[in-house]
Amino acid sequence: MVPSLVPSSHRARERRVTPAPRPTALAAAGTLALTLALTGCQGAALDDDAAPATGGPVKIGVVVPLTGPVSQVGTALRNGLELAVKKVNADGGVHGKPVEYVVVDDAGDPANSTQLARRLIRQDKVTMLFGTITGDTAEAVGRVADEAHVPFGTAILGDTDRCFAYQWGFGESTRQMLVPTVPGLVKKYGKKIAITGSDYNYPRFYADIAEELVKKEGGTVVAKEFSPLGQTDWQPVISRVKNAGPDAVLSMVVGADAVTFSKQAQQFGLLTPKLGYEGAPLDADFQPALADLVAGRTHTVRWSDGVDDAESAAFTKAYRDAHQWKAPIPEVAGNAYFGVKFFLAAAEKAGSGEPEAVNKAIGGLSYDSPLGKGTRFDPTNHVLQADMREVTIGRDGSYKVTRTHPMVADTTPKKGCS
Template sequence: MRRRLRTAVAALLVPTTLLLAGCGSSVGATARSTGNDLRLGFIVPATGPVSATGLAMQAGFEIAVAEVNDAGGVNGQPITYDVQDDGSDPAASTQIARRYSQDAGVDMLFGTITGDTAAAVTPVAEQAGMAFATAILGDPSDCSAVAFPFGETNRQLLVPQVKALVAAHGPRIAFVGSDYNFPRDYAAAAAEILARNGGQLVAEEYSPLGTADFESTIARLAAARPDAILSMVVGSDAVTFTQQAAAFGLLTPKMGYEGAPLDSDYYPAVAALVTGREHVVRWADGVADPQSRAFVAAYRAKTGSSAPIPEVAANAYFGVKFIAAAVDAAKAGSREEIIKALAAFSLDSPLGRGTRFVTDGKGGRVFQAHMLTATIGAGGYAVARDEGVIDDLRTSCR
């Protein structure tokens, strides 16, 4: 399996009541791009096992496009876009990306959810010389100059997570994850960051996706006598592990707990076990600035959902705002001009002053914006601390 399946299987926990008006295999304006207008090819898993997360991303994307167009568009013209459903199938993602890339009217690509679909689209975008923006969390799978990932990297999450766990609970940290590339990459970075902060990884456990019984894993974790647990168990497994860890006495109110199971996607299923805990995010629905509050209201009106808003929706929303501002500022029209515009632009936004893309040293890009620590509560994820910009730019992209 490719890395970042975390986001893919996380979709299983997003409420299935999320509905978007007019959603289908092809949604949005389809007029061909002319001159220096901006037309986006949007790839989304609107059906299949990760459709809920895909629809959350689509909601954030479409809200941003509507707001940009209401404010005058890009280069004096409205953004147009076409939506195609890849069903979270890398083969379909590749075919859709190729069709978009062969259409001279499509300026750049946006979307997909899972790591394998993003990895399928990236080489197509490279061959076509067009930008490809994603909204998913985790390190990009490919080091590419045309990839613009708006999601948080492993180290952007881990640096504040590890520091807080060691300071609040103690140096002995146990790691548990689903058994594929992303959690292993995450654990490797965590061990290094722990050592720099006076901590130690005292246990490292992995379980296959679809595990229903974590009793033996929990027993081994407990035997290591950790002060805190860092978890990258994902999807429905994240809920199962959290509930069983509490039932078997490992996860107590005094035990530190961070990682994927605290994401807003899972909150409805584990609320009693995570409420009151802190969780590192880039954005949360408790962010109080006017633009974030307006986005929360627009998202709830569009989807009918009252649950915590998935970060992928916000990443898509702020990503489109960044793209529109960069292209407009540069008056970019061609695919090459758009790549240059995105790479050189910086924007003050609710995500921080001077948000921008920087290189990771291997040819890939990292989106530099503030990270936040949020306190999980019944009313949402309230910001407790602004962690600022994380300077560790290394990624595991290949």
């Protein structure tokens, strides 16, 4: 069971109702409570056809799983976003007004994500949307954002083969992760690679690009296995992968499943020190549960709390102080923190809280942060062109940066961006 990461002062203001598993979209709209977290009061409902507010503060609608199989990662994203808004407001806000935000729990269900994103736009009149964890929920919100012409930012790692004109990804793209990773993995461990993943759109997209890059290095993908979220018995999958005789495993098994899969992979003899292992299970979210299994391994990330930078160190301290946090800080929290600051810098540059003006400013902004100097979005795929790091995971839970890959480009064109 994941412990609550919400400070007591925030929990007192939240009015969340835990949804039943896989509720219908209509039920989700009625049962998932909205939270106006910054001001501590619930906004008044507006008619769907009411005109957008003018001259008001910039408001962020946060769609995030606070319950369900990826709630641990969703909570970390929300925590990073909250600290970013707090910092921006302490520095004067945007257009001289404090930024506001509204948090909704989609439980990792795309039907919920769709309904809640529409509700945030129509009732809460948000300037921008941010959040989600899994690729299917990101795609669901991306479609809503495009329909409504409201910018939407994600902080999760990875992308898909589809691009939305109003969606912007602050997490590392698949190629930005794999291009620095695959050559070293093949060279160190061998040419036979197995791929495992959770069964939704993104892990399959990840597998296709991984296979392309493995072949480029003269290697072979000897197994590909996908399992639904919430899988508890991984033995059949592990047996098939083990029988394929891989030298290394690339895994995009996500959420709590990453821990279950990794532990059973060791139990049933697949995951040994001699086997290469890289992917989502090495993320900082899971290190406390997988300490001995991931210690000494390297991992490719956009940000870690081991980044030696004053701004990054200040965020790390604020996160630890706010949440009494001693474990490694999840990468998604850092991506959210610096991503939201980028979004709000674009809103300031736009000189307006009008969503289309903000979206245009996002596409034209160059922004310095620990994610890189002059980070910017490529117009052909809306991927943030930024630095990547190789980190080595210590037994003490440290994610020490052992190599920096400056401005790893991913300008692969995709359908939908304009």
